[in-house]
Amino acid sequence: MGAGHSHPLYVHAHSATHLLPPEVKVAATVAFVCAVAVTPREARWAFAVHAACAAAAAAVSHVPPRFVLRRLLVVVPFIAFAVLIPFVGSGERVDVLGVAVSREGLWGAWNVVAKAILGATASILLAATTEVPRMLTGMSRLRVPAVLTAIASFMVRYLEVIAGELGRMRTAMAARGYAPRWLWQARPVATSAGALFIRSYERGERVHAAMLARGYSGTMPEIGVPRATRRHWMTAAALPAVAWSATVVALAGPA
Amino acid sequence: MTAAGGATHASTRGGPGPSTPAVEVSGLRFHYPDGHEALTGLDLRVDRGQRVALLGPNGAGKTTLALHLNGINVADAGTVRIGGLLVSEPDLAEVRRRVGLVFQDADDQLFMPTVGEDVAFGPANLGLRGAALDARVDEALAAVGADDLRTRTPHHLSGGERRRVALATVLAMRPDVLVLDEPTSGLDPAGRRELVDVLGALAITQLVITHDLPFALELCPRSVIVDDGRVVADAATTDLLTADAVLRRHRLELPFGFDPRSVTPHG
Numbered sequence: 001m002g003a004g005h006s007h008p009l010y011v012h013a014h015s016a017t018h019l020l021p022p023e024v025k026v027a028a029t030v031a032f033v034c035a036v037a038v039t040p041r042e043a044r045w046a047f048a049v050h051a052a053c054a055a056a057a058a059a060v061s062h063v064p065p066r067f068v069l070r071r072l073l074v075v076v077p078f079i080a081f082a083v084l085i086p087f088v089g090s091g092e093r094v095d096v097l098g099v100a101v102s103r104e105g106l107w108g109a110w111n112v113v114a115k116a117i118l119g120a121t122a123s124i125l126l127a128a129t130t131e132v133p134r135m136l137t138g139m140s141r142l143r144v145p146a147v148l149t150a151i152a153s154f155m156v157r158y159l160e161v162i163a164g165e166l167g168r169m170r171t172a173m174a175a176r177g178y179a180p181r182w183l184w185q186a187r188p189v190a191t192s193a194g195a196l197f198i199r200s201y202e203r204g205e206r207v208h209a210a211m212l213a214r215g216y217s218g219t220m221p222e223i224g225v226p227r228a229t230r231r232h233w234m235t236a237a238a239l240p241a242v243a244w245s246a247t248v249v250a251l252a253g254p255a
Numbered sequence: 256m257t258a259a260g261g262a263t264h265a266s267t268r269g270g271p272g273p274s275t276p277a278v279e280v281s282g283l284r285f286h287y288p289d290g291h292e293a294l295t296g297l298d299l300r301v302d303r304g305q306r307v308a309l310l311g312p313n314g315a316g317k318t319t320l321a322l323h324l325n326g327i328n329v330a331d332a333g334t335v336r337i338g339g340l341l342v343s344e345p346d347l348a349e350v351r352r353r354v355g356l357v358f359q360d361a362d363d364q365l366f367m368p369t370v371g372e373d374v375a376f377g378p379a380n381l382g383l384r385g386a387a388l389d390a391r392v393d394e395a396l397a398a399v400g401a402d403d404l405r406t407r408t409p410h411h412l413s414g415g416e417r418r419r420v421a422l423a424t425v426l427a428m429r430p431d432v433l434v435l436d437e438p439t440s441g442l443d444p445a446g447r448r449e450l451v452d453v454l455g456a457l458a459i460t461q462l463v464i465t466h467d468l469p470f471a472l473e474l475c476p477r478s479v480i481v482d483d484g485r486v487v488a489d490a491a492t493t494d495l496l497t498a499d500a501v502l503r504r505h506r507l508e509l510p511f512g513f514d515p516r517s518v519t520p521h522g
Contacts, residue, residue, distance in 0.1 A: 030291035133368030153368060160410050161362050206363040209327050212355040214428060215348060221379030 009071070009127040016235070017129040019060035022138025023235035028168035029126045037245045041111035043250030049117070050246065051181045053239045054121045063128045071124045075116045082112035132156050141227070158207075161198050169196065182210035271459040274338040277303045277432050280386040280432045282333035285319060285484075295484035296333070306454075306461040308471035308492060309503075312506035313480040317464045318359070318482065321434050324462075325354040352381060355430030359437045361417035365409035370401070370420050373409060377428040395427035396420075399453050415446025419453060432460045455456055455467065468509055472496055474519065480505050 017025070032053065039046045058068055086096075089105020096106070130138070133153065140149040169192050180186055278301040285294040293316045301307050309317050322328040323335050326342045335342040337353045358364045367373035378391045383493060396402050399419040404412065412420060418438060425433065438454070439447045447470070454461065454474055465471050471478055471492055478495045480488040482505045495501065496515040502508065509515065519521055 131368075133372070155327055156370060157366055157410070161317065166309050203363065206358065206360065207366050208359050209322065210356075210364045211366065211376075212323055212327055213354075213358075214424065215380035216376075217348070217380065221376065222279075 005021050009124070010131055011061075011067060011128040013062040013129075015062040015129065017057070017125075020129075021226060021232050022130050022134040023141040024138075024228045024232050025126055025130050025136065026138040026142060027239055028236040028240050029122050032122050032243050033119045035240060035243040036115055036122075039115075040252070041107055041246045043246075043253070044190075046246040046250040047114050050118050050243050054125070054242045057125050057239055058121075061125055061129045062171055063125060067128065068121060070072055070219065071128075072117060072120055075120045078116050079113050082109045082116075085109045085112070108206060111189075155205075158200075158203070161203070165199055166192075166196055168239060269499055276336075277305070277338055278462065279336040279339075280320070280323070280333070283320070283323060283330055284332040285323065285328060285330050293484055294323070294333075297481070297485045299479060299489075301460060301462060301498045302459065303431075303460055304476040305477060306463065307463055308475035308478040309464045309481060310466075310471060310478055310495075310505075310507055315481045315505075316484040318436055319484075321356060321436055321462070322462060323433070324434055325351045325356055327356075346371055352428055353431045355428055355433045357421050357425050357433070357435045357438060361414075362423040362511065364421040364424060367418065368403070368408065370396075370407050370409055370412070371405040373384075373420070373450030374405075374424050377424060381428060391427050391429075392455045394506070395423040398457070399423045399428050400449065411444075414441050415443065415449060417444060418446065418450060420451075422453065426457075430459065432462065433457065434462045434464075436464045437463060437466065438463065439470050457486065466507075468496055468507065468515075469513055469518075473485075480507070484486050485522075 024133070032050075036047075036050050039050065058065065085108045086101035086105035089102030089108065091102050091104040093100040094103045094106065095101075112179060133156070136149045136153045136156070139152075142147060173188060174194070180189065278299065280297055280299040283297040284290045284292070286294075293437070295316075297320060299421050299512060303406055309320070311317055319328060323330060324337065326335075326344075326347045337350050340346055340350060340353070342350050357394075357487075365373050367376055374390055374392045374395050383391055392400070392405070396405060399422050401416065401419050401423055404416060404420060409417060409420065421433075422438075433454075435454075438450055442450065447467075451470065451473055461475075463471065463475060475492055478488075478490065478492040479486055480495065480501070488498075488501055490498075493515055496509065
């Protein structure tokens with residue numbers, strides 16, 4: 001919970017990207033990520049093009065590079081795994097800084113690291129320019145099944161409510177002297193998880209009643225958020241088009 | 256402040272005459288799945304434009320009654336009519352349009368990502384779209400003085416703001432009858448004052464469940480005490496609040512130092 005009214009992944013700005021309808025941004029992100037994913041790992045110049053696309057998107061969106069870099073830390077666990085590949089890989093050996101590593105493994109690591117970073121950057125930019133509710137609207141306009149978007153939107157809405165409830169329960173425990181240090185003192189935590197489930201379940205019933213009371217009949221009405229025009233689609237398609245051109249040339253060219 | 260106001264939202268279906276009561280409950284009985292008998296033959300008639308306080312101890316059946324008024328609970332026996340229309344399966348959509356229910360916990364009521372979308376949820380279910388829907392949202396937010404909250408996230412509003420927005424989500428459906436479940440609980444004095452002003456300015460039939468007796472006195476000329484699942488007292492609020500024996504019998508208490516005879520009610 002906080003005083004701000006937006007998500008930590010969101011960067012409040014009024015750039016052209018922020019103003020684009022969500023469905024084109026979701027589609028553009030998916031298109032870009034696909035272009036990156038199928039790029040042959042040997043085509044290093046193509047990855048440079050992709051990176052330039054991502055950088056351009058960040059600049060146009062007024063998202064500070066530091067913000068992107070900080071969020072990129074999320075891929076570190078994957079990279080840590082990828083770094084191991086050259087050492088455990090088999091086949092022809094090459095020397096890197098005096099250490100013999102597998103050539104095949106080196107390519108594998110590069111492939112994972114480059115694609116993970118580019119893909120994560122695209123997602124970070126999408127999240128930074130599109131508030132979660134808007135993103136869900138965009139997904140439903142891209143024909144993602146309504147049940148899935150409805151579940152996601154309730155999760156977003158009530159996660160904080162439930163987290164708040166959990167916080168209050170923990171405060172209540174602490175206020176009565178509960179300060180667990182050892183595993184065998186964890187019983188109240190398990191019990192409270194059960195209580196939290198019951199509370200959330202009952203809230204679910206009350207929310208459903210409140211929805212029925214306002215005429216809910218099984219489908220969420222789509223409200224607000226202007227629809228994308230041809231121009232929006234053209235604008236958003238620009239960068240993925242560049243990325244795809246590079247990918248296609250790389251795929252067609254000599255390996 | 257009685258009969259006149261309700262006519263502004265006179266309903267279009269069922270052709271009720273001016274004498275048709277806004278709410279008519281007769282012989283209502285209901286038990287919960289665990290066997291608890293919540294309503295034991297409840298009768299209540301509320302005329303158009305009336306504001307009625309529903310008083311009574313915890314567990315008396317007040318909230319259960321509220322959930323019957325728009326068909327969320329289904330009665331074991333007895334009937335509920337809203338503006339002459341029987342609350343039953345074929346007419347549930349219209350009944351839910353006519354009866355606006357404001358829940359006790361605003362977090363149950365506000366489930367959309369933004370205030371504007373939440374207020375639009377009800378009228379969108381009624382089939383409104385585009386400019387008509389926008390106008391309806393503006394109207395409802397203006398009625399509760401929350402125009403500036405439209406793009407906010409419900410979870411980050413203050414308690415008073417949340418309560419007023421919850422009210423707006425219901426007003427957006429232009430109900431004939433407004434049912435409020437403990438609207439003042441958890442509000443600070445200023446939030447409570449703002450709510451009194453908003454409700455006092457609404458010219459529609461109102462049924463207010465409350466433990467806040469000064470609030471009932473200020474807003475509602477008539478009060479009904481519900482206990483053990485039925486109506487046990489029904490009188491002018493001032494008379495009821497000065498009947499000490501009745502209040503005591505049904506676990507109602509005036510705040511310390513409060514004398515109902517010394518104040519001039521709003522209504």
